Amino acid sequence: AQSVTQPDIHITVSEGASLELRCNYSYGATPYLFWYVQSPGQGLQLLLKYFSGDTLVQGIKGFEAEFKRSQSSFNLRKPSVHWSDAAEYFCAVGEQGGSEKLVFGKGTKLTVNP
Amino acid sequence: DADVTQTPRNRITKTGKRIMLECSQTKGHDRMYWYRQDPGLGLRLIYYSFDVKDINKGEISDGYSVSRQAQAKFSLSLESAIPNQTALYFCATSGSPPDGEAFFGQGTRLTVV
Numbered sequence: 001a002q003s004v005t006q007p008d009i010h011i012t013v014s015e016g017a018s019l020e021l022r023c024n025y026s027y028g029a030t031p032y033l034f035w036y037v038q039s040p041g042q043g044l045q046l047l048l049k050y051f052s053g054d055t056l057v058q059g060i061k062g063f064e065a066e067f068k069r070s071q072s073s074f075n076l077r078k079p080s081v082h083w084s085d086a087a088e089y090f091c092a093v094g095e096q097g098g099s100e101k102l103v104f105g106k107g108t109k110l111t112v113n114p
Numbered sequence: 115d116a117d118v119t120q121t122p123r124n125r126i127t128k129t130g131k132r133i134m135l136e137c138s139q140t141k142g143h144d145r146m147y148w149y150r151q152d153p154g155l156g157l158r159l160i161y162y163s164f165d166v167k168d169i170n171k172g173e174i175s176d177g178y179s180v181s182r183q184a185q186a187k188f189s190l191s192l193e194s195a196i197p198n199q200t201a202l203y204f205c206a207t208s209g210s211p212p213d214g215e216a217f218f219g220q221g222t223r224l225t226v227v
Contacts, residue, residue, distance in 0.1 A: 004156075009154070032211075034216075036218075042220065042221075043118075043204065043218040043219055043220045043221050044157075044204065044218040045218075046215055046216070049215065090156060090157065092157075094211070099145075099206075099208035099209070099211070099214050099215055099216035100145060100162075100164075100208060100211055100214075101147070101159055101162060101172070102147075102149075102157070102159070102206075102216060103159075104149075104156040104157040104158070105156055106154055106155055106156040107154075107156050
């Protein structure tokens with residue numbers, strides 16, 4: 001079965017520092033990969049997605065992610081974190097292609113220190 | 115207006131009661147989903163529907179049922195609520211693969227006492 005692992009439950013960074021959130025997936029075919037962000041009390045917002053093509057994908061709010069098939073990874077990065085980036089971040093894989101039946105990781109909570 | 119609307123946003127109910135969570139979407143998509151979020155567990159799929167006549171169980175369907183009243187409406191019911199169903203519930207809709215993006219509602223926080 002497909003699975004997604006986010007090794008870091010909680011990460012704390014200082015405002016202005018760079019950020020990398022890790023995501024590893026298990027999926028037999030070409031994966032459809034997503035990063036979502038959940039701000040406190042809010043629903044999920046799509047940051048970016050990878051379906052095919054260029055392995056470095058750009059998303060909203062200055063985020064990017066790199067798909068590495070050899071490492072089964074899809075890590076999320078941001079060069080300079082803002083206080084408003086404090087939230088919980090979820091990596092997900094589309095089980096049947098696209099956004100159908102998403103399988104989520106357990107999430108990484110990001111705290112940003114001033 | 116939101117693409118995906120869930121009602122109620124918050125609900126406290128007693129053990130053994132029947133409760134329905136409602137979801138409507140304005141994206142015009144055929145695919146709709148119900149997920150449950152528990153702290154430290156991420157989101158898990160309860161039920162999904164690929165069109166009005168298609169209902170499928172997800173990873174954690176026990177204790178839940180659904181109804182797809184129309185393309186735009188997908189309801190989740192707890193026939194006899196129990197405390198371990200206390201969670202944040204999300205409805206979502208998506209377009210057809212491969213490029214269909216999933217859109218999530220704001221969530222319903224359900225507490226069973």
